[in-house]
Amino acid sequence: MTPEPILWFRFETWMVALTIGIVTMAAIQALIYWRQLRATKHIERAYIAIEPTHGGGIEIRRFNPESVTVFANFAAINRGQTPANVTDAALFIDFRRNEDALAPPPRYARTNSRTVAFLCRDDGVTFGANCELTNSEIDALDSVGGTHKLYAIGYVDYMDKFGRRHRRGFAAEYAQETHALRQKGAVSTRALLTCT
DSSP: OOOOOOTTOOHHHHHHHHHHHHHHHHHHHHHHHHHHHHHHHSSSSSEEEEEEOOOOOOEEEETTTTEEEEEEEEEEESSSOOEEEEEEEEEEEEEETTSSSOOOOOOOOOTTOOOEEEETOOEEEEEEEEEEEEEHHHHHSSSSSSSSSEEEEEEEEEEEESEEEEEEEEEEEEEEEHHHHHHHHHEEEEEEEEEO
């Protein structure tokens, strides 16, 4: 009796080779998927931008002869690719002398997980604040080489669709060109601080 020759093309041999190939391809695909998911979280996450509203951001108007009212209006706009849940937003008007340091950061409400606004791509929500300034205060702001400055300072807390929290802080300085511009309500803002 002659021994059976070893056949490299037996059915069982091909099945083992095919199974090893499928397992290897599945592992490679899982690795590629994991890397793409990590990259997508960085590229496509929500990104909140703080922009002045159509009124110019900081606006001063006179409603009575003894004082003026300062309005600050800004919009939080989702410039990212995915939705964002805004959980907190705050805006403060700060009037201080030129030699003073900027106001301390506001008390952040980091524990709030309740959604205040849900923003899809390019959606926005407007938030604002106002305060009264006396004529002497507005003169200190208005004069050439004025002794005081006016700031709008705030932040927006939000969560992206991946469950990560982010904070967008900002500050804008009231830039007064001339007294006549202020009375017409035309102002401009200059970004001082932007951080995430």
